[in-house]
Amino acid sequence: MLPSQRKISASQATEIDLAEKSGIRLNAAFELMGNDADNEEQITNIFGLMLTDYGQFGDVVTFDTTYKLNSAHRPFASFVGFNHHRETVIFGAALMYDETADSFIWLFRRFLEAMSSKALKTIFTD
Template identity: 85%
Template sequence: MLPSQRKISESQATEIDLAEKSGIRLNAAFELMDNEEQITNIFWADAQMIMDYGQFGDVVTFDTTYKLNSAHRPFASFVGFNHHRETVIFGATLMYDETADSFVWLFRRFLETM
């Protein structure tokens, strides 16, 4: 970056700190800020979810709860059951829209992550 582009606001610094604590790489955090605060699709899975998928991922359900949040965005989760028949979450997503491209993106991220 040029020296003139190296200055960030306090709110941007806070966003970068939160992203770093969430495991998002620094360049990805800057990329998020450069998109004029318009996030399209978000998928997340932590280490425990990935380990649970490795043990209990034989059967996975994909459940969508459409437009019940304040932004009217589809929320979806990848869920399974452990050997005690308890619900295990393998991943979750907040999608921008319900287009085929969004679902293709989501399923690819899920497979790459797991």
């Protein structure tokens, strides 16, 4: 490994210790941590894409919830729009605890905060 790649954080050291105590070999523990880093990068890229898409196409948004489609029977909420090619664009999604007014208020405030406070102009919902 290059010297710059030989440094690990305290939390990574703890993960390696736990992996070793669980019988996971050192190289497998490093590979696992590398996969975690890749997954975090993919999530960051997806979120960045959502922000970019919302900035360009977020004037009109469809908001919908589906219920009891997951094993926890929690409402799944999605913020969806269309781009200039009429392709579906996902701006955000959430697995909600319930469908109370307080939950929706919290969700819409977090969505607005995540989208740099850019308010949408039109929202379609059922």
